[in-house]
Amino acid sequence: MNSNSFSDIPIIAELCRITDNMYRMGWDERNGGNISILIDEDDIMPYVREKTERTIELSFDASPLSGRLLLVTATGHYFRNVSLTPENSLGVLRFLPDGRHAEIIWGFEGDGRPTSELSSHVMTHIVRLKQDGDHRVVMHAHPTNLVAMTFVHNLSEKDFTRTLWKRHTECIMVFPDGIGVLPWMLFGSDTIGLATAEKMKQFRLVVWAYHGIFGTGNSLDEAFGLLECAEKAADIYMKTASFTVINEMTDEQLKSIAAHLGVKPHQGWL
Ligand code: 2HA
């Protein structure tokens, strides 16, 4: 199969459309960012003519995902180019029953490997699936204003969330559960993977201070929308943070939005 037909596979085409958009949003400079999506056999197997013989070793336990397929971006690849070379920039893993290995079903051509943040992705999938059986997507990016905010705003999850809720009316509708915040930690490590997954028990969005954000969802559109909304609110915050703020949404107004839409804001945060 050549790369043109690879791009014609619906799930690959959808992922390429998202990576193109994320790049255009300015969220994924150079090789920044990574995405993974749990897919079904029907999404990919009908298109696979020849399975690769490669197996990779995992440094963490993925046994809860045994047998599942994960479409994931490759390490070192540029989001700017994913849609041009999907067969190199993407790959599909199948987790093996021992929990410590995955076979490469397809992609990662040219001896590529999955993202350096695979542990954060896999551990997050395991946790989010327990919260919501329809969960599918983990998305990591470096949105400028959210990262900027981690330098000038305190890192309390409650305060960070309330600031975002108050800077953009729709945020409380999009992430009523709030945003988890991790202090700076070494990226690409199992330690940050474990810490991120722990936060994902409560949140669908987790900020990594001075680095970026992890968002999750039942679809690529939903995860993208979460990041987009949080980043928009952070943009408004950064544009107003150095001024004297003389008007602000009140807690009562936020509560009225939540009541109007029937969403439950994080308990005790309003
Ligand atoms: O290199 O974004 O966190 C990709 C990254 C690492």
Ligand code: ZN
């Ligand atoms: Zn990153």
